[in-house]
Amino acid sequence: ETSCDETAAAIVNDDGDILANLVLSQLNEHREFGGVVPEIAARAHIDHLNTLIKAAMSDAKLRFEELDGIAATCGPGLIGGVMIGMIAGKAIAASQKLPFIAVNHLEGHALTPRLIDNIQFPYLLLLVSGGHTQILVVEDVGQYKLWGSTLDDAAGECFDKSAKLMGLPYPGGPELQKIAASCENPGKALARFSLPTPMKGRKELDFSFSGLKTAIRLEVEKLPPANEKGELKRADIADLAHAFQSTMADVIADRCKRAIERFKAEYSPAEPTLVVSGGVAANIAIREKLQTLCEEHNMRSYAPPIKLCGDNAAMIAWAGLERLQKGPNGFKGDPLDFKARPRWPLDDAAK
Numbered sequence: 001e002t003s004c005d006e007t008a009a010a011i012v013n014d015d016g017d018i019l020a021n022l023v024l025s026q027l028n029e030h031r032e033f034g035g036v037v038p039e040i041a042a043r044a045h046i047d048h049l050n051t052l053i054k055a056a057m058s059d060a061k062l063r064f065e066e067l068d069g070i071a072a073t074c075g076p077g078l079i080g081g082v083m084i085g086m087i088a089g090k091a092i093a094a095s096q097k098l099p100f101i102a103v104n105h106l107e108g109h110a111l112t113p114r115l116i117d118n119i120q121f122p123y124l125l126l127l128v129s130g131g132h133t134q135i136l137v138v139e140d141v142g143q144y145k146l147w148g149s150t151l152d153d154a155a156g157e158c159f160d161k162s163a164k165l166m167g168l169p170y171p172g173g174p175e176l177q178k179i180a181a182s183c184e185n186p187g188k189a190l191a192r193f194s195l196p197t198p199m200k201g202r203k204e205l206d207f208s209f210s211g212l213k214t215a216i217r218l219e220v221e222k223l224p225p226a227n228e229k230g231e232l233k234r235a236d237i238a239d240l241a242h243a244f245q246s247t248m249a250d251v252i253a254d255r256c257k258r259a260i261e262r263f264k265a266e267y268s269p270a271e272p273t274l275v276v277s278g279g280v281a282a283n284i285a286i287r288e289k290l291q292t293l294c295e296e297h298n299m300r301s302y303a304p305p306i307k308l309c310g311d312n313a314a315m316i317a318w319a320g321l322e323r324l325q326k327g328p329n330g331f332k333g334d335p336l337d338f339k340a341r342p343r344w345p346l347d348d349a350a351k
């Protein structure tokens with residue numbers, strides 16, 4: 001997995017055991033730029049990927065010839081990075097005469113719940129990360145229905161940009177959650193700022209976050225600076241971060257509520273489950289809100305362990321394994337001339 005700013009290598013088996021799972025984050029390389037720089041990311045993947053693959057093999061105590069297939073993210077993502085992981089995967093597959101599986105990064109996030117808990121199809125999936133915000137029905141391996149996505153920024157992007165406006169370091173999501181937790185009077189903080197709730201109450205299942213980000217900018221401009229550098233008072237940031245985070249949780253839960261109603265009506269699943277995955281799924285306020293929503297709707301709410309919510313290679317290995325086992329009849333892997341795809345929707349109808 002090399003589609004963004006994590007270089008990752010993993011080995012899983014069909015019992016769902018994770019035999020190795022290494023993630024090398026490039027946070028330090030990108031921090032001074034306040035976001036991921038594609039060229040720097042690609043170069044860092046080149047520098048670290050081979051070492052990481054070797055370390056994963058050694059963690060799992062396996063030799064290449066003992067593997068059954070090689071999966072690599074082939075999109076969507078930053079194309080330079082995607083190509084590096086993809087070519088490394090193809091090289092191992094070619095030299096070991098193993099099937100090569102070209103995995104859609106989003107499919108990795110979508111199937112993670114089955115790696116950990118063997119969640120049965122169909123389930124409803126809220127995918128919230130730095131690059132994507134989607135509501136999907138996961139019907140089967142390779143079979144997805146896209147019900148809603150963001151019209152502008154992704155949820156994680158909105159967390160990161162809003163955090164930056166508040167003067168918090170990159171990556172903003174976790175930092176914003178941390179400072180929001182120190183808000184002294186949550187009720188007062190909510191009343192103090194007037195933040196919009198874009199798309200709330202709308203019938204269609206799309207999201208929009210750019211208005212919320214703009215509102216944060218306007219609120220930040222109104223706050224009194226704590227010093228000559230224009231930094232804000234910690235207590236003000238804590239209040240604003242709390243108001244922002246609970247508004248995000250509120251809009252996301254509103255979209256999910258509609259999706260749950262539609263899912264139950266259209267699929268009548270035996271054990272209805274809402275899965276939330278992607279980096280933003282690590283957010284406690286969002287997790288708790290969705291948990292309550294699911295309880296109200298007799299739905300099971302499921303979020304993978306935080307380590308597997310963000311980008312990792314175990315999810316890519318697992319998606320490759322599921323495709324190899326359950327893909328279309330006679331699927332023996334993808335061709336070695338498979339091209340990396342910067343854009344690659346999961347739902348064929350959305351292409």
Ligand code: KG4
Pocket residue numbers: 004128129130131132155156157159160171172173174177278279280281282283284309310311
């Ligand atoms: O899935 P991910 O690791 O990478 C992408 O594929 O984008 O998601 C990264 C995103 C970043 O925007 C990060 O700020 C956000 O997930 N994130 C969080 C939290 N932890 C990570 N956002 C809100 N609260 C968190 N605790």
Ligand code: ZN
Pocket residue numbers: 105109129278279310311
């Ligand atoms: Zn991701």
